Amino acid sequence: MHDEKRSGGLLAQLRRPPGGRDGRIMLLVQFLDRLGTGVWAAASVLYFTFVSHLDAGQVGLLLGVAAVAGIAGSPIAGQLAERYSARTLLMWCHLLRLGTMLLLLVSRDFAALLAVMAVTCLAERGAKTLEMLFATRATDGQRTTYRALARTAMNAGYAVGAGLAAIGLAIGTTAAYQALVLANALSFAVTAALVARTGEQRPDPAPAASEPSVGREASGSSPWRDRGYLRFVLLDVPMSLDDSVLGVGLPLWLITSTDAPHALAPAFLVLNTVLVVVLQLRISGWAEGPRRATAAVTLNGLAMLAGCALLAFGTGGGAWSASIVLLCSALLVSGAELMRSVSSWELAVSLAPERSRASYLGVAGMAQSAQKALGPLLITGAVITAGPLGWLALGGGIAGLSVLQRRGCERRLARMPDLAAGSPAATEGAAAGARS
CATH class of the missing domain: 1.20.1250.20 (MFS general substrate transporter like domains)
Incomplete structure (x- = not known):
């Protein structure tokens, strides 16, 4: 169905x-x-x-x-x-x-x-x-x-x-x-x-006194005291750098370090928009549920590593070859964004205790805000200034952090009450519960 x-x-x-x-x-x-x-x-x-x-x-x-x-x-x-x-x-x-x-x-x-x-x-x-x-x-x-x-x-x-x-x-x-x-x-x-025409969205109901906790780290109602969730949010900042790479890094690298025509720069946004329209539903279906969302975290890191490596090694040729490499890099970074948008959204909800979900999602939203404020400065002040080594460091760093984030999410999910049993039946039940 x-x-x-x-x-x-x-x-x-x-x-x-x-x-x-x-x-x-x-x-x-x-x-x-x-x-x-x-x-x-x-x-x-x-x-x-x-x-x-x-x-x-x-x-x-x-x-x-x-x-x-x-x-x-x-x-x-x-x-x-x-x-x-x-x-x-x-x-x-x-x-x-x-x-x-x-x-x-x-x-x-x-x-x-x-x-x-x-x-x-x-x-x-x-x-x-x-x-x-x-x-x-x-x-x-x-x-x-x-x-x-x-x-x-x-x-x-x-x-x-x-x-x-x-x-x-x-x-x-x-x-x-x-x-x-x-x-x-x-x-x-x-x-x-x-x-104003939508139905009233009431605050999430408080849980019964007997409701189990998601783990010792989330025993309080404040996300600011939940170290596991704060680690997830902190790691989500660099995992969201695809936005700055697409909007700032690729156009500036094209202009300053390649022979590609400047008119190519708008194509990065166009390509990204087309991919979102064509593939977002399909990828969202594949990554539905917290377990699959954690797998998408690693794919995000690998796609960013591949896209950054292309920029480091492949844009030193003529106009045609540089243009092709830049478009391929934009394709990979857009793929990373598709994975990240699904995994970040799903995990921000699934890792939060239901009784305090609103305040937890408020803290999770800081990752995107911080990336938008700091990402362009990182790209322009460090990555592009360092040249090819800067791109390799960025891609390698994001790939490594994606592994850390995936492991941290898997450990936290294992402590969630619905996933504690670790059996396939328990996993399916937890995924269904996380969607509710």
Whole structure:
């Protein structure tokens, strides 16, 4: 029955996604949210340069500080979701982003812009954590399938948003840049209204007093005292560097160290988007459940090692050979991202005790926030500066850490009550329980 349901393909899954009506609404919310974000991401640097009249150093500082501020958004949202409705919190996150985008239009002072962007990133990361929590609570046994559909919707939204931004950037006037900011703000207004139409997402119920613990390390209700879970989150930061490699590393390496044509750079994003649409559902089906998700962790590390090794050894030829190697590397890194997106999502939920899942997922969301803040600095300041050895060190380091993360996850899963018996029957029962 499960295989028949999946065999319907992407369109069938989009018509009848996990979560029913709420699932459909939330997929539309994520599409529209990322559409607006795609518009802003493509235009932000030029907006700050030509409309706000900031120099390059100020723009870099502004975006860096905002990204660091965003790291706090995930745990704050997770902690609040232990007490309040996830739907209400998500609505306020979108409305807060609406307000900051409108303030951006009238802010000219650098300090004011810094505060506006810090709050924007804080609300953005909080919203992403709440979306993750919504899927965990509302999609029952199909959260991995929902995650695949959500990534497809989000990638499509980014692509459409970037296309819309290209129109405004081609016009290049102050009014055109401001129109792009308003388009982003409008997306938050619409998404807040759509979230209001979903069912109420109540906090997870407290367990009975007799409910067994997932292990001595998780005996407390706070993820900050759970060393095993914190190790998982810490290792998830370097495991998420595929994002910075695709968005920063490959384009800069193309420009600075190869003879490949500069026009090839957008192809990395296009290739990544196509692979997500074509393969995400299939890979999510293969990696469903905590046991398979741990196997995907190692595959993520191996794919990153192969992609980085290609960059180290294969881009020293002419334009054609360098172009082929760069595209192959982008293919491997995109494959690593597909594996990581599934394993990180599944394990963040499966390794968390149900009684405190919201706050645990808030801490897990910090891995992506930290990677977005620190990843570009690592790629530009260390990897590319070191040349081929830098790429080898990056790929080898991620591959080694993937082995550590897999072993740590396997040990923690073995201590989970449903998996303690270690038999095939127990494993199947635990996988089913983890989907609920």
